[in-house]
Amino acid sequence: EAQVTQNPRYLITVTGKKLTVTCSQNMNHEYMSWYRQDPGLGLRQIYYSMNVEVTDKGDVPEGYKVSRKEKRNFPLILESPSPNQTSLYFCASSPRDPVEQYFGPGTRLTVT
Amino acid sequence: QKEVEQDPGPLSVPEGAIVSLNCTYSNSAFQYFMWYRQYSRKGPELLMYTYSSGNKEDGRFTAQVDKSSKYISLFIRDSQPSDSATYLCAMKNWQLTFGSGTQLTVLP
Numbered sequence: 250e251a252q253v254t255q256n257p258r259y260l261i262t263v264t265g266k267k268l269t270v271t272c273s274q275n276m277n278h279e280y281m282s283w284y285r286q287d288p289g290l291g292l293r294q295i296y297y298s299m300n301v302e303v304t305d306k307g308d309v310p311e312g313y314k315v316s317r318k319e320k321r322n323f324p325l326i327l328e329s330p331s332p333n334q335t336s337l338y339f340c341a342s343s344p345r346d347p348v349e350q351y352f353g354p355g356t357r358l359t360v361t
Numbered sequence: 362q363k364e365v366e367q368d369p370g371p372l373s374v375p376e377g378a379i380v381s382l383n384c385t386y387s388n389s390a391f392q393y394f395m396w397y398r399q400y401s402r403k404g405p406e407l408l409m410y411t412y413s414s415g416n417k418e419d420g421r422f423t424a425q426v427d428k429s430s431k432y433i434s435l436f437i438r439d440s441q442p443s444d445s446a447t448y449l450c451a452m453k454n455w456q457l458t459f460g461s462g463t464q465l466t467v468l469p
Contacts, residue, residue, distance in 0.1 A: 291460055
């Protein structure tokens with residue numbers, strides 16, 4: 250089944266404790282991205298990747314890191330999480346550009 | 362002012378009604394216009410997209426773009442309870458920008 254998977258689905262952590270949210274797709278897509286979704290603000294792009302070893306900042310990259318060492322994986326790293334990073338996070342992939350994106354199920358992160 | 366404005370609702374309609382969902386935008390450089398549906402506790406899924414102006418139809422769904430007015434619409438005919446979800450518009454020039462979503466409930 251073609252899908253984007255994210256882990257974990259739910260995470261509660263404390264300020265400053267490094268964490269990684271994994272994202273994997275099995276569709277051989279070149280484009281992958283990370284979004285955060287907050288009430289009233291919609292989906293905002295954090296980082297995106299056009300292909301392996303090619304990443305770029307989205308609208309809200311501060312406090313986040315990404316890497317794209319393999320085509321199928323695009324982990325999101327929070328080196329020192331803060332409470333304002335409490336949000337619902339989505340990973341997405343598409344064949345080439347962000348028009349036809351497939352979204353993962355989401356990761357609900359709470360930072361206390 | 363946000364680049365993309367979308368009425369958050371909530372919008373409640375009876376089953377069988379025609380639903381009209383709308384977004385306005387300020388950036389005339391947007392070329393691609395998308396509609397996503399998001400069920401509760403799920404990721405968004407792409408319903409349809411259009412390039413530039415005009416209409417596009419897919420079953421009970423019709424997407425309409427009016428670039429002169431900077432206004433896009435999604436029409437749902439014969440709405441069903443299974444259409445109850447949040448609908449997100451999105452627009453792209455070199456970057457993708459989402460609206461904040463409209464919550465729709467179709468009552469049986």
